[in-house]
Amino acid sequence: MSAPIDEFCMGDGAADPGRVCPSWCVARHGVHLGEEDWVHTGAPLPIGDDVVAHACMSVDPGTGEVDGPYVIIGRSQYSPAEAEALGAALIALACEARSASCSAPGGR
Numbered sequence: 001m002s003a004p005i006d007e008f009c010m011g012d013g014a015a016d017p018g019r020v021c022p023s024w025c026v027a028r029h030g031v032h033l034g035e036e037d038w039v040h041t042g043a044p045l046p047i048g049d050d051v052v053a054h055a056c057m058s059v060d061p062g063t064g065e066v067d068g069p070y071v072i073i074g075r076s077q078y079s080p081a082e083a084e085a086l087g088a089a090l091i092a093l094a095c096e097a098r099s100a101s102c103s104a105p106g107g108r
């Protein structure tokens with residue numbers, strides 16, 4: 001941790017002119033120290049019992065090194081493409097379930 005921590009402790013994250021948040025970031029920057037403050041976090045999306053999904057990504061302010069973005073679901077980390085595939089599979093599953101319940105035996 002060679003970063004001058006005081007620069008990140010100005011309270012409101014908007015006070016850091018060097019920081020550019022992704023459009024989905026809802027994190028309050030400036031309240032954590034060091035690496036924790038570099039993490040951009042999206043709004044939590046509850047998707048099940050005790051399971052929440054959110055987007056995240058970290059940007060090292062010193063090197064500009066980017067890690068992510070990722071979609072975190074529960075304790076698992078997915079790339080955006082993997083999360084899209086998971087969402088599409090879930091929609092397909094729901095459609096299949098719906099069509100099964102709507103097609104009465106013997107048809108119309």
Ligand SMILES: [Zn+2]
Nearest residue numbers: 021025027040
């Ligand atoms: Zn942010």
